Amino acid sequence: MADTTIIVAPWGSDSSPGTPERPLATPAAAQRLVRERTATMAADLVVQFRAGTYLLDDTLDFQAGQGDSGTGGHRVVYQPHGYGTAEQEEVVLSGGRVITGWERSDDGTWSAPIGDLEPRQLYCDGRRIGRAVSTAGLPGSSVTKTEFGYVTDSPLPQEWADADGIEFVYTGIYPWAQARCAVAQITGDARSTRIVMAQPAWDWARRLYVGEWNGGDGESSWEPLAGPSEMENSRTFLTEPGTFVLDRSVPGSHVLHYLPRPDERPDAAVVIAPVLETLISGSGTAERPLADLTLRGLTFAHGAWSGIRTTGGHLHYHGDTHYVGGEVMEVVLPAGMGSVTVPVDSEQLPANVAFSHAARVVLAANRFTALGAGALGIGPGCAEVIVRGNTVDDVSGSGITLREARDCLVEDNLVHDIGAEYRGAPAILLAETQDVVVRHNEVHHVPHAGVVVTGGEQARGAHIIANLIHHTMTVLADGGGVYVSAPQGSSFASGAVIRGNVIRDTLTSYNFGLYTDYGAAWVTIAGNVVHRGDTPVVLEVAPPLRDVVFIGNFWDDQPAGQDDPPDTVILAGNTVLPKEGFEQALAADPASADIVASAGRRSRQAG
Template sequence: MVESQLYVAPWGRDSWPGTFERPFATLPAAQRAVRARTASLSADLVVSLRAGTYVLTEPFVLSGDEGDSGENGYRVVYQAYGHGTADREEAVISGGRRITGWRPTERPGGRGGGQGGSWRAEVGDLETRQLYVDGRRAARAAISPGIPGTVTKTETGYVTDSTVPQSWQDPASIEFVYPGVYPWSEARCQVAGITGDERSSTITLAQPGFGRARELYNAEWVGESPPAESGTGVWQTMGMPSSAENSASFLTEPGTFALDRTTPGRHVLHYRPLPGEDPAQAEIVAPVLEELVVGRGSEDHPLHDVTLRGLVFADAGWTKPSGPGGFLHFHGNSYYDGGPLQKVELAEGMARLAVPVSPEQLPANVRFEGAVRITLEGNTFTRLGAGALALLGPGRDNAVLGNVIEDVSGSGLAVESGTGTRVEHNLIRRIGREYHGTPAVWVVDTREATVAHNEIHDVPYCGIIVVGGDRAARVQIVENLIHHTMTVLADGGGIYLNGRQGSSYASGTLVRGNVIRDTVTSYNFGLYTDYGAAWVTVQGNVVHRGDTPIVLRVTPPLENVAFLGNFWDDQPEGHDSPPAGVVLAGNTVLPKDDFERALAADPAGADILASAGRGVRG
């Protein structure tokens, strides 16, 4: 089959015809040419992007009713030129803006920055939570602990006997961070203002965020002895922030930045360079767009038969957490942004927690909704400030194959309410850089999804989360290699499941052939079936170097969960008398200090090791 070809290049012109010799300059120009051809396709239509960075001024939107779909059994393909060959060129789809005009910050005595001091650049009305210097994510300037001195909580914030906060620059841009408000969660709240005298400082937090946080992170104890107040925020209403971010006053470490918004419309970026780094010469980029690519369809008019391959998606952000509502993470990809709360029992006779009735979901910088037969293959998602990629219902038969997802503030991939999604051979690492409770892969109320042969590592919370629901059925989590998860938060695992996953073992979720190791923080379950998980088969997995391999007793209890033929390095608590809803059969405990050798010596164990994460690029 002969493909129809269009070309785009940074040196092209949108007035040209899009040929190899005379390419378009932008994606919108190529899209107009695609729309003129799709109705009469007789072969795949391939749009090849030559090497360079394509800076978007608005999201690239593919629509199910605008002629963007493949037709007549053929596809529309957007790809890096030379994809699939050794000569593939790097084409970057960017939502960023290069920051120029850097100059040393004047210090007392007329001395400038440089030589280890900070630099500044005026950026107009730019809002950003991320900055990238020569491709490296710069950390936001921060101090720890978040509030100095002896601190007392109030209804509106905090009072401290330290006068230091009164000297902080641009207090209304400062953000307090609360890891472990629940072990699996983290909150971020904005400061509204700081006042004080020579004896104390009063820190007022922004509303409605702080008030909502006090309502959400609220345990109602029903047992006899709740844990003592520890000041860490764990198992209590809002405690003390562990750190404060985003003030030029916090620029003590090289490689950090802060955005000063004191003067509306005349914001200033401050950056303290690494040794030997010259901000005037470096490529410093801040994200501007919050969405790079959006695919939109409906059940009646889905976006269909589109492929994106070999591209780099980079430099997009998400600024909502910098607003007065903050970021009140609840679990996985969900967060609280107001609305009713309900109480649920965490564990029998222990505590009741507040739960959002209708939580919001973390957005993604690349998103498809109502899409059919969409393929994302061999792409790289990097330097992103929200989640990387989301496939949302009512889509079906979509595929995420052989991509690299890394350096992302939130989750790697979200699959919600779709049917027949394939997530295979991807490398997902260093996600949750900013929102530590987000997982590498989030699968919610989905049918016939397969998550197989992926490698996931360096994740602050769970590797894969599967949440059941009324539509959930026949999800398979198969032969993934998952390691170094739970590096920040607790009460999670390499793989985590909750809720009803189907209506029988045949229609339920299968977790098979995965290798889960190095689940780092204390209080975790390497492979975690939680909160009423039902109709789950956990078969032939390897779990080691975690706090506990699995858990058998949760509230609500497990129903029809079978653990068959797994290998782990410790017996789960209660293994000799499992609950009525749990089957334990044929599992093998190998010695902790000789686990790898013993596993490799077992034929079944060796097969699991050989298959997990097979075929991942990177």
């Protein structure tokens, strides 16, 4: 056991040999011991964690060139003690810091000094604490957007505390997007207020969010950046229990102000602020990828992201991307609906657990929670990565993303309640991937799309099979339970297959349960069930669909234009069941009942 098993425990010491009697204390010490042994592996090398929360001082960085890969056909495995048994212990790898020194004020708020930390969320005994928010909008009878920000005829904003910490939120700035812009300064007199927004994000926002949204009725009712839908992070807004404010008025001596819920006492609770931006990273090179590594049964929690402080904003465009300056172009929408401006290039929201140039990596039965960016990113150069049986919840951004990866499998995962801050983030995203299978997952209660597949020159072979996707589009519009855009291959043989999925409760207006968009091509959509959406599918988009087949699906409404579909779209053998009594009608049909019975997660031992 001494050669193939390394024990880590909260009561251990990093000067110990990592045995059951003398365990190590930290994951970093275990990694150093692993690196000493991988070159001569004769069996799997297993790091076992005893129960506890391990606060990471630095990213646990797995590098192919440093001895973190398995060798000789064997794996390096990190797991809890008792993994896969009834005695499996709970292990948390945390990027947070425990906040102490709380003092109560006469108004019922509590305060604690935190030095130079700048958390965007807190966790009190495991529950997310969001920032204080106002939904009242900018006050005044006249509010004017300017090159520097806003001018309003009300002096009220001058009374807002912590002005340079305030952030404006624009939910639905495009129907499918949300923007965040920081305030830099508020000045004025008795007659008016001048609100200066942080740069360069404000200039970028004015460049990007330009367009006309008619909604098909010829009447434009949309003015981007006219005013925020929400305003966050001022003590003036601290009125709702369970919210906090970060006070940065004294550089390097920041203070948290928290209005607790009735059942909370911060001085008697464990309050954690996320600090570390990357909890786990893994990478190699194209010639020597990180390989044969398994992480299973662990909880990854309390990751941060500071991008908004760096640029002054988060300008979401699509999927998990945001605009960081550069060239833009105009896109004219179909059916006289107007136009939008889109970025030529954009940047991906980072993930708190991220891999690139990795092969035969397994992430199984883990939990990704309490995270301030995206949860899990499988990036360029990854191949044969398996993401199986994980739970992703309480995440500020996206859930599981794969970008420029190939031959990967995403199955039996549960993804819900993501996009807590970055509302346009998808639950599962495939971007320019090749031969990736997403099957038997459950996605629910997400603010925008459930599964997103974006295409392009490199994309091919995406298979979205037998997933259960419900309660999507809970905040934003113009999306779907499954969303597919751009070419997906060069023929039906290499294209995308969307089969056997159950997609229901796609909630906001102007959505499609199953949405092929923006020149989607070489897509086969067969044997899916779509129920309770604005409309089940769309046939007319710009650029138009090419070589898209809808066959053998069950839905509760006829798609618009189904009597005269585009020449490049095939509709065949689809069944419309009544909206009322839809489930009963499904159950009565053996084919549709089989689809419902097969969709979603399966009971199995992961990894």
